[in-house]
Each structure stands twice: as C-alpha cells, then as structure tokens.
Amino acid sequence: MPRHDGHPDAVKPAHRQPVDAVLAQQATSLENGLTAGEVRARRHRHGPNRLPEARGPSVWRLLLNQVESLVVILLFSAAVAAAAFGSTIEAIAILAALVVNTVVGFAMEWRASRAMEALQRMSTAQVHVRRDGKTHRIGADQLVPGDIVLLEAGDVIMADLRLVESNRLQCNESALTGESTAVDKITEPLPEGNPPIADRRNMGYAGTAVTQGSGTGVVVATGLATELGAIARLVAESGKSITPLEKRLDRLGQRLIWLTLVVAALVAGAGMLAGTDLRLMVETAIAMAIAAVPEGLPVVATLALAQGMLRMASRNALVKRLSAVETLGAANVIFTDKTGTLTQNHMTLSRLALDRGVIELHDDEPRLGDTPLDPQGTPDLAALLETATLCNNASLESHGAVGDPTEVALLEAANRTGITRSELLDALPETREVSFDPAVNMMATYHAAADGFRVAVKGAPESVIEACTRVLTADGERNLDESDRRDWMQRSESLAADGLRTLMLAQKSVDDESGNPYEGLTLLGVAGLYDPPRKGIRETIAACQEAGIRLVMVTGDHDATARAVAREVGIADADAPPADPATLDRLGALTTAEREALLAQGVFARISPQQKLELIQLYQEAGWVVGMIGDGVNDAPGLKKADIGIAMGQRGTEVAREAADMVLKDDAFATIVDAVRHGRTIFQNIRRFIVYLLSGNLGEILAISAAAMVAAPLPMLPLQILYINFVSDVMPALALGLNRSEAGIMDRPPRDPAEPILMRRHWSAIGGYAVIIAATALAAFAVALLVLELDTAMAVTISFLTFGFARLWHVFNMRSSRSPLLLNEVTSNGFVWAAIGVGVLLLLVATYLAPLADILGVTPPGAREWLLILGFSVLPLLIVQSLKHAGLWWERPPHPDTRDD
Known part of the structure; x- marks a missing residue:
C-alpha cells in the first residue's frame, strides 16, 4: 500500500x-x-521521483523482431532448398546473410529506440x-x-x-x-x-x-x-507502438514478397514444362525469392522518422509521437490563439475609457485630450486603477514582473501613477479570490474595508456590463440604463477595433462575503491594452498560406480586437462577416450553407473551449487535417481532438503539454512552419527511398525472369543478388531518408492524408527504373557472352558488378523532377556520398578478396571488362536523367504546383 x-x-x-x-x-x-542539505539527504533515502519508465523493447525483443518476419522465413527456406540440392556453400552464405541482415536490422531498430528515449528525456x-x-x-x-x-x-x-x-x-x-x-x-x-x-x-x-x-x-x-x-506496479512493460506508416510499409513488403513467390512459381513451372533442368529452376526460384526481399524497409522508415524527430527537436519542435510526423506534412489548417502566439504577450495599458471620455496613457502622465490628469485628484480614474491593481494576481519584483502579461500591464500602469499594490493591500487586505471562470469570463477579489468589504471585478466587457447597475462618473455614481449599456459597449468595441484588448472593471461594497460577486456592480470603465505582433509573424503566416495551410484565429477575445490583429498579421479571411453566435451554439445541426460560411471564416472570437472542440470536429468532418495551438488547461480537449495538437513549451501549462503531439520549446510560431517543412520532407524522403528500394529489387526480378524465360544462364547467382541487396539497399536508402528539404517544398499544398504511400505515377516510375536497370545489366551480360565471347563465369561477374554499380548510381535518380541536375537535395547530402563510397568499396572487396570472391562466384575482371561494367552501369542514370530533363518521366506530377514528388 x-x-x-x-x-x-x-x-x-x-x-x-x-x-x-x-x-x-x-x-x-x-x-x-x-x-539544500535536507533535499540531498531525502533524495538519497527515497530516490528520484519517477515511475519505472515504459521502456522500449529489450535487446532480446529487438533481436526476435528481426527473425519473426516473412523475410527471414523466405531466406531460411531458400537456404534449406540450396542445401537440399547440394549447394552447401550457398546455403551457408544465405544463412550468413541472414545473420548480417539480423544484425543490421537490430542495430537500426536499437538506434531508433534510443532516439525515441532521447526525445522523451527532453520533455521532463x-x-x-x-x-x-x-x-x-x-x-x-x-x-x-x-x-x-x-x-x-x-x-x-x-x-x-x-x-x-x-x-x-x-x-x-x-x-x-x-x-x-x-x-x-x-x-x-x-x-x-x-x-x-x-x-x-x-x-x-x-x-x-x-x-x-x-x-x-x-x-x-x-x-x-x-x-x-x-x-x-500492476502495468506490464508496454508493447511496441507501431505507426500507421510502419503498418502500411509492412503490408507493402509482404504483398511484394507473396507476389514475387507467385511469379517465381510460374516461371519455374513454365521452365520445367519446357524441359529446363530442375536444379536451374530451383536456383532461379531461390534467386527471385532473394531479389524480392525489401531488406529493412520498415526499420529504415522508423529510423528516418526518429531521426527527423531529433532534427525537429534541435529546431525547438519536440514531437512526441512518430505518427505525428506523418500528420505534420498533411496539415492544411491550423487553429491559433491570438495572445502570445501571434502577438508578443507583452501588454501595455494604452487607453482607459471612463464616463468622462477616453484617457490616453503616455509615460507617467494620463491625458484626456490635451489635458493632463492627476489620478490623485481624479477619483473616477483612481478608482479604476485601484480596482485593476486589487483584482490582480501579478507582482512587480526587483528582478522583473511575475504573472499574466495583462495583469502585469495593469500593475505597471497603476504603478506609474503612484498607485502600488503593496500599499493598497495594506489598506485593503485581500480576504477571498473568485478565480477567473471561462463560463462567465470574469474574476473577483474581496478586500476588508472599514465599512465591510470592497469587491473588485474585471472581465470581458459584455459579461461585466450585464452585472452592473450603476456607473461611476466624474460627479459620483448614477444608475445605469440600457442606453448607457449600449453606449459603453460601443466604447469597448471602438477600442477593440483599434486592435486593443479590452477589459471592463467594476466594484461594489458589501457587508459580508456570502453574496454573488457578479451582481449589483458599479461600472468604472474599460481598459484598452495593446499587445504588438511578434517579430516576423506576418512573414511566417504568409509562408504558411503559400504552403496551402490556412490559419484560423480562434480566441476568447473580443471580435473587433481579434480581427484587427488578424488584419495586422495578414491572416486571410480576416474581414469575412463574423459568424452568427447562434450558429456557433448549434454546430451539430448546421445547414450546408451555414457550414460553408463557417468554414470560410478566418477569425472566431468569443469562443468557448466546447465551441473550439466542435469547430475542430466541423473541419475534420469536412476533410481538413487540423492542427491546433494551445497553452491552457481549457485547450487540452482541443489539443487531443486535433489531428496534430501543438502546445507552447514555455508559457503552456503542463496539462496542455501532456495533451499535445508537439511542443514548441521556444513558443515561436515560426517553429511550426519549420516543423511542417520537416514533416513534409520526412514523408517525401520515405517515399523516395521506397521507390529506390523497390525499383532495384524489381530490376533484379525482371532480369532473372527474362533469362529464365529464354532458358539462358542466370545473369546473377543467388548469393550475388543477396550481396547486391546488402550493399545497395540499406545504407543508400537510409541516406536518402536523411535528405534535407528540397527547394520549394513549402510552395505546394499539403498532401492528401488519404493518398497512398505510392501513387500510380510512383509505380510507373518504379517499373520504368526497373526495366532500364534490368535491360542494361542484361545487355552487358549479352555483350560479354555473345560479342566478347567470354565464359559464363566472367559474364555473370560482369552482370553482377554492372547491376551493383547501376543500383548505387541509381540513388542520383531520386532527385525531384523540380530540382537542378547537379546541385540538388540528393547530391548535397553527404550521407549519400558516404553510402556510395562504402558500396563501391564493398563491391571491390567482393571482387578482389579471394575467399569472398570464391563464395560469391566472382572472377576479377580485366581492363576491358571494367570498361564494359562501368559503361553499362552508368547508362540507367544517363537515360533517366535525360528523360527527366525532357519532361518525359512518369514520376513528374501532372500538375507540378499541386502535388509532391
């Protein structure tokens, strides 16, 4: 217990x-x-205040993950078949490859797991x-x-x-x-x-x-x-969380393997019916099975996501879930608050609307028109500033202000006129606080006075005005009628239309603390506070809107204030007619016209947390991918409901940060744009290395199938295919997953979240790449056999090396059709060059390291053969780049301004 x-x-x-x-x-x-000494002693006695973490998979679990897949079963079956037909060395080599594949997969998954743990440590x-x-x-x-x-x-x-x-x-x-x-x-x-x-x-x-x-x-x-x-203590170790992308990749890999097995069976069956040697057909089937294996596809994707998350974290965007990275790239509308998000959250009390008129506050001297006012000789002004000071939880310390920026601004303004909170509280001690309640948009404090208690109230003008029955004028109090109420609301709206945040202040005297603080109040006036926009926010919003991301301001502030700020920062649709409050109260039963009118809004003001939740659902039902920025307790439901919840790391509450999918460590709106750019880049890179992997594997299958169909010798041996896949699959694919953003990635609309990983144009490109790579490798094989009249062993070596180098050069085909030929996101990626360097080295080792060359069946080529290998291996790159340059390549979207590559 x-x-x-x-x-x-x-x-x-x-x-x-x-x-x-x-x-x-x-x-x-x-x-x-x-x-400090007691803290150290107790920490030694009780240990750190943390629960046993829901750890990632253990080392043994990671190892088991590598051997429980269909890929391993397929390769193990190939090894058994090879052993059964007397190819002991081949069987041992396949098993060795299985071990290598397991070690590589384990290392990558372990690194991804450690990356996730590093991210979790950042969010203490x-x-x-x-x-x-x-x-x-x-x-x-x-x-x-x-x-x-x-x-x-x-x-x-x-x-x-x-x-x-x-x-x-x-x-x-x-x-x-x-x-x-x-x-x-x-x-x-x-x-x-x-x-x-x-x-x-x-x-x-x-x-x-x-x-x-x-x-x-x-x-x-x-x-x-x-x-x-x-x-x-009752909860067992948590299982591995699998993202939707990982599931789709796993399904894709399994379908490709099953499809290849069917093709292999058909090819082998056709060969046997034609009288081809059974051993050759089994070798063909084994080679095709090995060629079909997309080694490490889900693991590489996971690592790309995790590395992308670490990159985002280094840019002050802490993404808490892998799947959120996918969503970021598809977000097309972001709900944003006003204060502190679009503005600096550094308030200054700019104007005060009293019964006698609007007072401008400049430095230490309030002015009514050109007339300076002394608060000590202006009772109505003094009463308002005193109430603003009493109904306040902020404080002005020697090291700086502490508290809500709005309340700090009120204290600073009062302080400049000689009214200090400490002196007021000495005279009127606070006895009770009625905390701000979003349901009524007001707060109140009770203060002991000589004749009972003074109640100080501040809140939203439309709420406070309804609680007032009297108004303080320059000549004393008088009754407040409906005409007065309309006049005061017009004054408030006039301040709000100038972009000022408005608060109405009121007070009353009571005998005890038992009554309702929000009735029978005396209206003192309206405070207008200015919060300047954040530096660079206009450019950031413009970048969002150019990227096809709508910005919708959803705030509890006054409509006129919200729209003034929205216009100032450049939010589109800021001048659309305001939403009918009655419509917002029945979001679940809208007509089509009402729904479309709401979806066209750029600003929603005086919105309750429940209405915010319903607005998110309204947009989601209309097919939008919704991001929401929040920082308060009341934002938590919306952050959970949104497709991507974004919390402020510095001024956000712990509740908001826990509910969010992403936390902005610097509270900067520009960080969101950077995170969206990374999200788009990560998904694009994953799509790119899938195209790279599948086109290479399909090229191997096509080459083997073509040779089998004409009863020719296999252009590559099963072990050679296995080695090529080891050399060219994992490292180049991982390097592609680390590409930087391509130019113009934020000039296009977000992708449709329902679109598959690979669209028709990608499948067409995969087929085109595969045909070209297979054709050039087979051409090199044919030239070696028929033109140069080399023996089969050397011809197979030439085909093997041509295919290996062609797949390495094939990485450069993965540039975007929009990018320059020589300087692009692939050629500027140092990891790509390192992967190619290692790949070239491994191919040379397979050629000249005698024990390995004997196992793989490789014969070291001479100068003439090397010219043939290098000449044919570079052909796929030259052909594809020529077609891309001419605009004839399938992968280019039909409408370049509306689709990702």
Whole structure:
C-alpha cells in the first residue's frame, strides 16, 4: 500500500491529519521549505521521483523482431532448398546473410529506440517548489517528501501532496478515479476511516491536473510510493507502438514478397514444362525469392522518422509521437490563439475609457485630450486603477514582473501613477479570490474595508456590463440604463477595433462575503491594452498560406480586437462577416450553407473551449487535417481532438503539454512552419527511398525472369543478388531518408492524408527504373557472352558488378523532377556520398578478396571488362536523367504546383 508520508514514524495517513501535524511529520516549513542539505539527504533515502519508465523493447525483443518476419522465413527456406540440392556453400552464405541482415536490422531498430528515449528525456515536467525560503523551478523527478509545492491552474501534480493552502483550488482526478468532474479541494483533515481516493479532498495526487484556482501542498509520497505508483506496479512493460506508416510499409513488403513467390512459381513451372533442368529452376526460384526481399524497409522508415524527430527537436519542435510526423506534412489548417502566439504577450495599458471620455496613457502622465490628469485628484480614474491593481494576481519584483502579461500591464500602469499594490493591500487586505471562470469570463477579489468589504471585478466587457447597475462618473455614481449599456459597449468595441484588448472593471461594497460577486456592480470603465505582433509573424503566416495551410484565429477575445490583429498579421479571411453566435451554439445541426460560411471564416472570437472542440470536429468532418495551438488547461480537449495538437513549451501549462503531439520549446510560431517543412520532407524522403528500394529489387526480378524465360544462364547467382541487396539497399536508402528539404517544398499544398504511400505515377516510375536497370545489366551480360565471347563465369561477374554499380548510381535518380541536375537535395547530402563510397568499396572487396570472391562466384575482371561494367552501369542514370530533363518521366506530377514528388 502506498505511503502518504516520507517519515518512518508516521502513524496516521496524511489526509487524516491537520496541516501542522503533516508539516511536523515531514520535518518541513511552509514558509521556507526544505534546505539544500535536507533535499540531498531525502533524495538519497527515497530516490528520484519517477515511475519505472515504459521502456522500449529489450535487446532480446529487438533481436526476435528481426527473425519473426516473412523475410527471414523466405531466406531460411531458400537456404534449406540450396542445401537440399547440394549447394552447401550457398546455403551457408544465405544463412550468413541472414545473420548480417539480423544484425543490421537490430542495430537500426536499437538506434531508433534510443532516439525515441532521447526525445522523451527532453520533455521532463517542471514544478515550482519553495526551498530555502525561495521559489525554484525544478524537474519533477527532483521532488522529495517534505518539499513545498506551489500549484496553479494548468499544472499537473507530479507527487502525492497533502494540501496546506487552497484558493478555490479544483483538480481533475479522472486519471486515477475515472470521474471527469473537477473536485473542489480543501485543507481540513478528513474524519477517521479510509475513504476512497475520490473522497480525499485534502490531497493532490500524482498524475491529476489543477483545473482552477491555486494552492500549496507538501509532498508526502514520491515515485512508486504514490497512488499512481501503485497502479504502475500492476502495468506490464508496454508493447511496441507501431505507426500507421510502419503498418502500411509492412503490408507493402509482404504483398511484394507473396507476389514475387507467385511469379517465381510460374516461371519455374513454365521452365520445367519446357524441359529446363530442375536444379536451374530451383536456383532461379531461390534467386527471385532473394531479389524480392525489401531488406529493412520498415526499420529504415522508423529510423528516418526518429531521426527527423531529433532534427525537429534541435529546431525547438519536440514531437512526441512518430505518427505525428506523418500528420505534420498533411496539415492544411491550423487553429491559433491570438495572445502570445501571434502577438508578443507583452501588454501595455494604452487607453482607459471612463464616463468622462477616453484617457490616453503616455509615460507617467494620463491625458484626456490635451489635458493632463492627476489620478490623485481624479477619483473616477483612481478608482479604476485601484480596482485593476486589487483584482490582480501579478507582482512587480526587483528582478522583473511575475504573472499574466495583462495583469502585469495593469500593475505597471497603476504603478506609474503612484498607485502600488503593496500599499493598497495594506489598506485593503485581500480576504477571498473568485478565480477567473471561462463560463462567465470574469474574476473577483474581496478586500476588508472599514465599512465591510470592497469587491473588485474585471472581465470581458459584455459579461461585466450585464452585472452592473450603476456607473461611476466624474460627479459620483448614477444608475445605469440600457442606453448607457449600449453606449459603453460601443466604447469597448471602438477600442477593440483599434486592435486593443479590452477589459471592463467594476466594484461594489458589501457587508459580508456570502453574496454573488457578479451582481449589483458599479461600472468604472474599460481598459484598452495593446499587445504588438511578434517579430516576423506576418512573414511566417504568409509562408504558411503559400504552403496551402490556412490559419484560423480562434480566441476568447473580443471580435473587433481579434480581427484587427488578424488584419495586422495578414491572416486571410480576416474581414469575412463574423459568424452568427447562434450558429456557433448549434454546430451539430448546421445547414450546408451555414457550414460553408463557417468554414470560410478566418477569425472566431468569443469562443468557448466546447465551441473550439466542435469547430475542430466541423473541419475534420469536412476533410481538413487540423492542427491546433494551445497553452491552457481549457485547450487540452482541443489539443487531443486535433489531428496534430501543438502546445507552447514555455508559457503552456503542463496539462496542455501532456495533451499535445508537439511542443514548441521556444513558443515561436515560426517553429511550426519549420516543423511542417520537416514533416513534409520526412514523408517525401520515405517515399523516395521506397521507390529506390523497390525499383532495384524489381530490376533484379525482371532480369532473372527474362533469362529464365529464354532458358539462358542466370545473369546473377543467388548469393550475388543477396550481396547486391546488402550493399545497395540499406545504407543508400537510409541516406536518402536523411535528405534535407528540397527547394520549394513549402510552395505546394499539403498532401492528401488519404493518398497512398505510392501513387500510380510512383509505380510507373518504379517499373520504368526497373526495366532500364534490368535491360542494361542484361545487355552487358549479352555483350560479354555473345560479342566478347567470354565464359559464363566472367559474364555473370560482369552482370553482377554492372547491376551493383547501376543500383548505387541509381540513388542520383531520386532527385525531384523540380530540382537542378547537379546541385540538388540528393547530391548535397553527404550521407549519400558516404553510402556510395562504402558500396563501391564493398563491391571491390567482393571482387578482389579471394575467399569472398570464391563464395560469391566472382572472377576479377580485366581492363576491358571494367570498361564494359562501368559503361553499362552508368547508362540507367544517363537515360533517366535525360528523360527527366525532357519532361518525359512518369514520376513528374501532372500538375507540378499541386502535388509532391
């Protein structure tokens, strides 16, 4: 049973003890927390605060993965057949090749697994703790029993806590209890007994999320001692997660093998009916079976995805799932917030709308027109600034401002006029906070005053205005009627139309704290705050839109403010007529015309989290691949629902980061464009090396089949085919998977996510490549036999080396049809040149290393033969490049501006 304390003398569980007893039991201080020495001692005693990780596959599992495939069964069967017909050396060589293939596959899969673990280490959760009297941000794995943890909305609780302070604190504990309703938290001890976790309201458990309010807790259990740890002990090692792309590649490879087996059977059967020697037909079948094996196809794809993810991580885009890389390249609409994403999230209070008029705030001197105002002699201005200071959770510290940028801007403006939060709180101590609630778009604070309590309120103008019955003027308070309400909303909309974020402020005096804070208020005025666009955001949005990715602003801010910012940053459709609020309330029952009107919107304002979720679904049902950017607790459902959820790494809440598929470590919108470019490049590279692998293998099958059909000697022996595949399949294919982005990849629309890996034009190209490679190798074979009248052994060697070098040069055929002939994404890839260099070296070793040459049946050629080999091996490259240059190659899309290569 998990402990609820970190002390060996504990008797009662923490939830049954008062706060003072728990703090004493943990030997800690609420005000100061633990000392550095105590932290070290407890970490040594309790270990790191982490659960046993769901590890990737073990070494033995990785090895088994290599021998459980259809490829291994096929090669093993070929070895058995060779042994049965007396070709012992051939059988041993095939088995040796199996071992090599297994080792290479294991090494690549192990590297991909380690790459994934490296990515996971990058996403360590952070928590705020109080140690040595100061607040620190530390990795969650550094928590120890007795730590004082500070909580706020959006945090994921990372250890079991006994709550010692709760300010309207609510937690979602569905991860443990299955109950999605948020739980109100308290600090009082629970009565005797052992209530279920769902009823322990004075505890905060690891894995649960803070959804509202703030609080403080003392750590009473870490790691496996937590309630979550008890569950973790029951969970077995997780299985391998297979991406949709890997599944499709695996199916593709299996279908090709079965197809080749059928062809081999037909060729062998036809040969036997024609009276061809049985041994020759068996060798032909074995050679075709070996030629069909697409060695390492899924593993190379996985490694390409993992390496791509590491590249993205180095560019500040942490992708958490392999399958998300596929989705990135297909995303064609991104839902984005306004504040902090498109703007700098550095607010400045620019204007104040009071009953007497609009006041401009310049430096330290508020002005009404050309008249400077002194807040001390302007009661209505002073009341607004005081309320903005009281209803506020930010603080201005010597080392910088702390808190929400909007609240910081309000404090800074008040501070410049001589109104400070510390002095106000001395006179009007805060007794209660009603945290911001998205359902009402307001927050309130209560402050003790001489005649009772003052309630300070701020929030969305349309919400606050409905809670007001009076208004403060230069001459005092008066009643607020409907005409006044319309006038105030027009003032607010005028500020918003200039791109200012608007907040309405109000106050009232009450006798006690029992009533509704949001009724009977006195309206003070509207604050207009300016948040300038991020540097370079306009160019970034233009790049997205050129790439066929729509940007849709979805914000809780005022419609006029949102559209002003959207126009400023260049979002298309920013001036489309606003969506009818009634339409947004019935997204599940729209007419076709209403649906099309919504899909044409560039800005959705005053959107609730539920409406955001429904909008995502609306776009998905219309066939869009939706990305969503979010940072708050309320964004988590949308981040999960979107095809690709993108969270901010710096200002995003832990809940949002956990829900997202990708985390922007620098919070920069431009990083998304870079990540999309990488996503497109990775998919394009995978498609490219599949074409490379299959065309080479198909060329081998065609050459063998053609020879068998005319009862000619095999142009290559089974072991030679196996060696060529080893030399030219894995390393060049992997190198192609590491190509950089080609020029213009972001000038094209995203690919359709429903389109197959290989489209008709790719299959046509594979067939064309295969025919040309097979034809040139057979031509070299025929010239050696019939023209030069060489013996069969030398002719086979010439065919073998021609095929081997042709497949290496074939890598350069994988450039895009849009890229230059000499300087392109393939020729500029150093890994490609290294792979070709190794391949050439291995072919020369097979030719001149006598023991290996004897096993493979290779006879070292002379100068004349080398001229024949090199001349014919380069022909496929010259032919294909000539056809591409002339625009006659199948692989070029029919509409170059609308399709990827």
